[in-house]
Amino acid sequence: xxxxxxxxxxxxxxxxxxxxxxxxxxxxxxxxxxxxxxxxxxxxxxxxxxxxxxxxxxxxxxxxxxxxxxxxxxxxxxxxxxxxxxxxxxxxxxxxxxxxxxxxxxxxxxxxxxxxxxxxxxxxxxxxxxxxxxxxxxxxxxxxxxxxxxxxxxxxxxxxxxxxxxxxxxxxxxxxxxxxxxxxxxxxxxxxxxxxxxxxxxxxxxxxxxxxxxxxxxxxxxxxxxxxxxxxxxxxxxxxxxxxxxxxxxxxxxxxxxxxxxxxxxxxxxxxxxxxxxxxxxxxxxxxxxxxxxxxxxxxxxxxxxxxxxxxxxxxxxxxxxxxxxxxxxxxxxxxxxxxxxxxxxxxxxxxxxxxxxxxxxxxxxxxxxxxxxxxxxxxxxxxxxxxxxxxxxxxxxxxxxxxxxxxxxxxxxxxxxxxxxxxxxxxxxxxxxxxxxxxxxxxxxxxxxxxxxxxxxxxxxxxxxxxxxxxxxxxxxxxxxxxxxxxxxxxxxxxxxxxxxxxxxxxxxxxxxxxxxxxxxxxxxxxxxxxxxxxxxxxxxxxxxxxxxxxxxxxxxxxxxxxxxxxxxxxxxxxxxxxxxxxxxxxxxxxxxxxxxxxxx
Amino acid sequence: xxxxxxxxxxxxxxxxxxxxxxxxxxxxxxxxxxxxxxxxxxxxxxxxxxxxxxxxxxxxxxxxxxxxxxxxxxxxxxxxxxxxxxxxxxxxxxxxxxxxxxxxxxxxxxxxxxxxxxxxxxxxxxxxxxxxxxxxxxxxxxxxxxxxxxxxxxxxxxxxxxxxxxxxxxxxxxxxxxxxxxxxxxxxxxxxxxxxxxxxxxxxxxxxxxxxxxxxxxxxxxxxxxxxxxxxxxxxxxxxxxxxxxxxxxxxxxxxxxxxxxxxxxxxxxxxxxx
Numbered sequence: 001x002x003x004x005x006x007x008x009x010x011x012x013x014x015x016x017x018x019x020x021x022x023x024x025x026x027x028x029x030x031x032x033x034x035x036x037x038x039x040x041x042x043x044x045x046x047x048x049x050x051x052x053x054x055x056x057x058x059x060x061x062x063x064x065x066x067x068x069x070x071x072x073x074x075x076x077x078x079x080x081x082x083x084x085x086x087x088x089x090x091x092x093x094x095x096x097x098x099x100x101x102x103x104x105x106x107x108x109x110x111x112x113x114x115x116x117x118x119x120x121x122x123x124x125x126x127x128x129x130x131x132x133x134x135x136x137x138x139x140x141x142x143x144x145x146x147x148x149x150x151x152x153x154x155x156x157x158x159x160x161x162x163x164x165x166x167x168x169x170x171x172x173x174x175x176x177x178x179x180x181x182x183x184x185x186x187x188x189x190x191x192x193x194x195x196x197x198x199x200x201x202x203x204x205x206x207x208x209x210x211x212x213x214x215x216x217x218x219x220x221x222x223x224x225x226x227x228x229x230x231x232x233x234x235x236x237x238x239x240x241x242x243x244x245x246x247x248x249x250x251x252x253x254x255x256x257x258x259x260x261x262x263x264x265x266x267x268x269x270x271x272x273x274x275x276x277x278x279x280x281x282x283x284x285x286x287x288x289x290x291x292x293x294x295x296x297x298x299x300x301x302x303x304x305x306x307x308x309x310x311x312x313x314x315x316x317x318x319x320x321x322x323x324x325x326x327x328x329x330x331x332x333x334x335x336x337x338x339x340x341x342x343x344x345x346x347x348x349x350x351x352x353x354x355x356x357x358x359x360x361x362x363x364x365x366x367x368x369x370x371x372x373x374x375x376x377x378x379x380x381x382x383x384x385x386x387x388x389x390x391x392x393x394x395x396x397x398x399x400x401x402x403x404x405x406x407x408x409x410x411x412x413x414x415x416x417x418x419x420x421x422x423x424x425x426x427x428x429x430x431x432x433x434x435x436x437x438x439x440x441x442x443x444x445x446x447x448x449x450x451x452x453x454x455x456x457x458x459x460x461x462x463x464x465x466x467x468x469x470x471x472x473x474x475x476x477x478x479x480x481x482x483x484x485x486x487x488x489x490x491x492x493x494x495x496x497x498x499x500x501x502x503x504x505x506x507x508x509x510x511x512x513x514x515x516x517x518x519x520x521x522x523x524x525x526x527x528x529x530x531x532x533x534x535x536x537x538x539x540x541x542x543x544x545x546x547x548x549x550x551x552x553x554x555x556x557x558x559x560x561x562x563x564x565x566x567x568x569x570x571x572x573x574x575x576x577x578x579x580x581x582x583x584x585x586x587x588x589x590x591x592x593x594x595x596x597x598x599x600x601x602x
Numbered sequence: 603x604x605x606x607x608x609x610x611x612x613x614x615x616x617x618x619x620x621x622x623x624x625x626x627x628x629x630x631x632x633x634x635x636x637x638x639x640x641x642x643x644x645x646x647x648x649x650x651x652x653x654x655x656x657x658x659x660x661x662x663x664x665x666x667x668x669x670x671x672x673x674x675x676x677x678x679x680x681x682x683x684x685x686x687x688x689x690x691x692x693x694x695x696x697x698x699x700x701x702x703x704x705x706x707x708x709x710x711x712x713x714x715x716x717x718x719x720x721x722x723x724x725x726x727x728x729x730x731x732x733x734x735x736x737x738x739x740x741x742x743x744x745x746x747x748x749x750x751x752x753x754x755x756x757x758x759x760x761x762x763x764x765x766x767x768x769x770x771x772x773x774x775x776x777x778x779x780x781x782x783x784x785x786x787x788x789x790x791x792x793x794x795x796x797x798x799x800x801x802x803x804x805x806x807x808x809x810x811x812x813x814x815x816x817x818x819x820x821x822x823x824x825x826x827x828x829x830x831x832x833x834x835x836x837x838x839x840x841x842x843x844x845x846x847x848x849x850x851x852x853x854x855x856x857x858x859x860x861x862x863x864x865x866x867x868x869x870x871x872x873x874x875x876x877x
Contacts, residue, residue: 031646031723038648038720041711069846071853102706102721102728109705113686117821117828120709121685160846168839172831182824183683183713186809198827328717330648589626 004223005396008354011347012400013407018344020411021337025099033337040324040332044342047320049096051177052313053089053346054127055201058209060086060134061170064163074235080141080362081220082213084353087134089212092349094131099341119179126173133166141360174202181319189323191263191274194254197319200247204281207244208312210236211285215305218298220357234295237304241289244308248282270323277318281311337415428494430561432486447561448494454565454592474568480542491564501535501556529556608676608792612695612762613740615749616769617669619799620779621756624660624667631751632658635736646723654722657733658748664801669757671748672697672718672733673786674794677819680710680719688730695762695794696735704729713820715790716807735794762794769798783811791819 025033036043063082066072098104110124137159140152155162178201181188194200214233221228255261264271284307287294294300325331334342356362430447433456441460446453465473471484477500478485490500510518520527558564573586632638639655650670651659658671674697681689681697688703689710699719710719710730722728736746744750749759760768769784785803786793797803804810 027726029724029726029728030721031725031728036723037646038653038711038723039717041708041721046708065842069842069849071849100707102708103704104706106705109686109703113688113703115682115685115687117682117825118685118687118709119824119828120683120707122828122831124685160850164839164842164846167842168835171838172835175834176831179824179827180709180712182827183679183820184715185823186715186807187712187717324712589624593624 005399007223008351009400009403011351012404014340014344014347015351016344016404016407017340017411018342018347020408020415021340021344022099024337024415025341030102033335033341035332035335035338037330037332039328039330040321042320042324043100043332044321044334044338045096045100047317048313049342049345050093050100051320052316053093053096054177055174055205055208055312055316056212056309057086057089057093058170058174058205059213060089060137060209061130061163061167062206062210063213064137065167068159068163069167074232077229077363078213078217078232078236081217083134083137083141084356084362085209085213085216087131087138088349088353090127090131090134092345094127096341096345099345119176119182122176123173123180126169126176130166130169130173133162133169136162137166141362142356144361171202174205175199177201177205184324187324187327188319189270189326190258190260191255191270192319192323194258196250196254200251200254203243203247203250204312204315207240207242207247207285208281208308210240210243211305211308211312214240214301215309216353217363218302218305220354220363223354224357226363230296230298230301233301237285237289237295237301240308241286244282245286248278248286251278251282270318270326273314273318273322277311277314279311280307281315284308284311340411426494427496430488430492430494432488445565447488447565456592473572478542480539487564488561490558491561492558494561496560498558498560499556500558608695608762608794609693611693613735613759613794614695614762614765615735615746615757615759615795616765617757617795617797618755618772619663619666619668619797619801619803621754622660622667622669623754623756625753626660627751627753628669628748628757629656629658629660631747632656632733635747636734638731647720648717652718653720654728654731657731661805663803663805666799666801668797668799668803668806669748670716670718670806671795672735673716674733674735675790675820676793677791677821679713679715679790679820682820682824683709683713685709692737694737694740696737696740697794698734698737699730699732701729706730714807715809765796769796772798 021033030036034043034045059082063075063079066075067079098107101107110121111128115121136155140149140156143149143152175198178198181193181197182195185193214236217228217233220226255264264274285304288300288304289295291300295304321332428448431449433443433445435441435443440458443456443458444453445456462470474487475484477490479489482489490498492498506519507513507515516527517523519532521533522531524531559567569592570587573591576586633656636657638657647653650661652670658669660667661670662668674695676691676695678689678691678697680699681687681691684704685707686703686705688700688705689697690700691697706728708719708721708730711717711721719730719732721730736744736748739746745759749757752758758765758768766784766787769787773780773782773784779800780798781800781802783798785797785799785806785808786795789808797806
C-alpha cells in the first residue's frame with residue numbers, strides 16, 4: 001500500500017510539473033517551451049507521446065477482435081483492461097498532440113478542410129474517430145452499476161459492429177502513421193525509410209500494444225498486490241510474438257532488398273541504434289515468448305513486455321526524430337518543459353487508469369480498492385498546530401495533495417527562470433582578426449571562423465584617416481594597459497551584448513564595501529551606473545579613449561561583435577559616400593563581404 | 603493520378619550562381635516589401651539563414667553565393683502533405699500558404715526535400731513562413747521584389763519558357779563554365795525556380811543527377827499508397843464482419859444442437875417414465 005501511495009505521489013508530481021509547463025507553453029509559445037527548431041521540427045510530443053502512444057494503445061482493437069469477433073474466451077478478462085489502455089492511451093496521445101500543434105484551437109480543422117493526398121489528414125480523422133469509439137466502449141464499464149446503465153446496456157448489445165468499426169479504423173490509422181514518412185525519402189535515414197514503412201508500423205504496433213497490456217497488468221498486479229493470471233498473460237505474450245516476428249522478417253527482407261544491411265553494420269551510430277531497437281523490439285520478446293517456461297514466469301513476462309514497450313518507443317523516436325538528424329545537420333534534445341509535459345501527460349493518464357481500476361470493474365476481480373481506506377477527518381476537532389501535519393502524514397489523500405501542491409510551486413519556481421523566457425540568441429565567442437602577413441596590412445576579420453571573412457585593409461584605412469591620430473576612431477576604448485585593444489576584447493560575443501565593466505573587481509581593488517563612495521560620489525541611493533563616475537575620470541592615463549560628453553557614459557554594455565563592426569564600418573562609409581561622391585556604393589554588404597578571394601579560409 | 607504539369611501561363615525565376623556577388627539586396631528587398639520582421643540568430647533557426655522572418659537567404663556552397671528560397675514546385679510536397687490543404691498552387695506557379703487554414707502541425711516542414719518552410723517559434727500564435735513569389739505583385743503585372751532588386755542580373759524573372767530558353771542559351775554559350783544541367787527543370791517533377799551553376803547544388807536539396815528520385819514527383823511517393831487506403835479499410839471491415847458472422851453462426855448452431863440434444867435426452871427420459 002505504501003508503494004502504491006509513493007507511485008501515485010510521483011505521478012502527481014510529474015503531472016503537476018507538466019501542468020505548469022503547459023501553461024508556460026501557451027503563454028510564451030512553442031519556441032520558449034521546447035527545443036524544437038527549423039531543422040528538427042518534430043519532437044517529443046509529436047513522436048513519443050502521439051505516435052508511440054498510439055502504437056502502444058493497439059491492444060484495444062486486438063482484444064476487441066479476439067474476444068468480440070472471434071470469441072476466444074481465454075482473453076475475455078483482458079478485454080476491459082485493453083479498452084481502458086486504448087482509451088487512455090489515445091486520449092493522452094491526442095492531448096499531447098493538441099499541445100504540440102502551433103494553433104491548438106484549430107484542432108477540428110481537418111474535419112472541415114480536407115486533403116486526401118495527405119496521410120496526416122487520414123491520421124487526424126481516423127484517430128479522432130477511433131478515440132470516440134473507445135469512449136463509447138468505455139460507457140458500459142463506467143455506467144454499469146449506476147442509473148445510466150440503460151445506454152450502457154444498449155451499447156453492449158451492439159458491441160460487435162462497434163468493435164468492427166474500431167478494428168477497421170485502427171488498421172487504417174496505424175498504417176497511415178507509418179505512411180507519414182513516405183514523403184521524406186531524402187531526409188529520413190535509409191535504415192528506417194522504406195516504401196513498406198506503413199506495414200512495418202502496424203505490425204510493430206500490434207506486437208507493442210499487446211505487450212503494453214501485459215506490462216500494465218503486471219504493474220497493476222504488483223501495485224495492488226493481486227496475482228496476475230500467468231497463463232493468460234503468457235498467452236498474450238505468445239500472441240504478441242507473432243506480429244513482432246512478422247515485423248522482424250519484413251524489416252530484414254526490406255533492408256536486404258534496398259541493400260542497407262552493410263549500412264547497419266558499417267559502424268554508423270544509426271546502425272548501432274537500429275540494432276539496439278531491434279533487439280528490444282524483436283529479438284528479446286520473441287526469444288522469451290517462444291520458450292514456455294520463460295513465458296509463464298513473472299521475470300520472463302516483465303522483461304519481455306518492458307523490452308518490447310521500450311523498443312517500440314525507441315523505434316518510433318528513431319523514425320520520427322533521430323533518423324532526421326544526419327540530413328538536418330542538427331540534433332535535438334528535449335528541453336526541460338518539454339520533458340515535463342512529455343512525461344506529465346502519461347503520468348496523468350496513469351493516475352486516471354488507476355482511478356478507474358479502483359472504482360469500476362475493469363480486471364475480473366471485484367473493484368480494486370487500496371487495503372487501507374482513507375481516514376475521514378470530518379467531525380473531528382481540528383488543532384491547526386498538530387492537526388494539519390498529522391492529517392497530511394496519515395491521510396493518503398492529503399499526502400498526495402500536498403505533494404502535488406509542492407510540485408506545482410516548484411515547477412513555477414523552476415520555469416520562471418530562463419527556461420521559458422523565449423528564443424535564446426546564439427552565443428558565439430568573437431575571435432580576433434587574423435592576417436596573411438606579419439605587417440598586418442590586411443586583416444581578415446572573421447569572428448566566428450566560418451568561411452566568410454572580411455579582408456580589412458588596415459594600413460590603407462590608417463593612412464587615409466590621418467595616421468596615428470586616427471586610431472581612436474576605431475579603437476575607441478582601450479583596456480587598462482592594452483593599447484589599441486582589439487574589438488573582440490569588449491565586443492566578445494558574435495550575437496549577444498557583453499558587459500565591459502567588472503564591478504566586483506573594482507570593489508575588491510578599491511577596498512570592499514567601504515569604497516562605494518569612491519565611485520558613487522553623490523551619495524544617492526541606490527548606487528547605480530547613472531550616479532557613478534565615468535571611467536575616464538580614473539583611467540584617462542592608461543586608456544586611450546575619447547572623453548565622453550558629460551552625462552553620456554552610463555552604459556557599460558558593448559553591443560555584439562556583428563553589430564559593432566557593422567555600425568562602425570557602415571556609418572563611416574556612409575559619410576564617405578556623401579562627402580567624396582565616390583562611384584561605388586560603399587555601404588553595401590558586398591563592399592566588405594563580397595570579395596570572393598578574401599572569403600577563402602586560411 | 604496525373605501529376606500536374608506546368609501551364610502555358612507558368613512563370614519562373616532563373617538564378618545564375620556565377621553572377622551572384624552576395625550583396626544580399628534580394629534579401630533586403632524581400633524583408634522590406636513584406637515586413638517580414640527582425641532576423642536574429644537563435645537556437646531555433648537553421649544556420650542557412652532562412653527563418654520565419656527571412657524568406658530568402660544567401661548560402662555559401664563551394665565558394666559560391668547561392669540564393670536559397672522556396673522553389674515553388676510544380677508538384678509540391680508541402681501541398682500534398684498538409685492535412686488541411688493550407689497550401690495552394692496558382693496556375694502561374696506560385697505555391698502559396700493560407701494562414702487561415704493552418705493548424706501548426708509542421709508536417710510541411712518534414713516533407714519538403716529542400717527544407718524551405720520555416721516556423722515562427724517565438725510567438726504564441728505561430729505560422730509557417732516561406733517565399734510567396736510575390737504573387738500579389740505578379741497579379742499587378744510586376745516582378746517579384748527580389749528579382750527587381752538584383753543589380754547584377756543574377757536572379758531574373760520571366761515566363762518559364764523564357765527562363766528555360768535563357769538558361770539553355772547560357773549553358774550552350776559557356777559549356778566549360780557551367781555544369782550542363784538546369785536544376786529544377788525536371789527535379790521532383792519540376793520547380794518554378796531554376797538554377798544554373800558552375801558548382802553542384804545538391805547541398806540545396808536537389809537529387810544527384812542519376813537518382814531515380816529526380817524523375818519522380820512527390821505524389822508518386824505517396825499517392826499509390828493513399829489509393830490503397832479505401833481497399834485496406836474495406837477489406838478489414840468485410841473480413842472482420844465475415845469472421846464475426848461466421849463464428850456467431852457456428853456458435854448459434856452449436857447452441858441449437860446442444861438444446862436439441864438436451865431436449866432429446868429429456869424426451870427419452872419422459873418416454874421412459876411413461877413406459
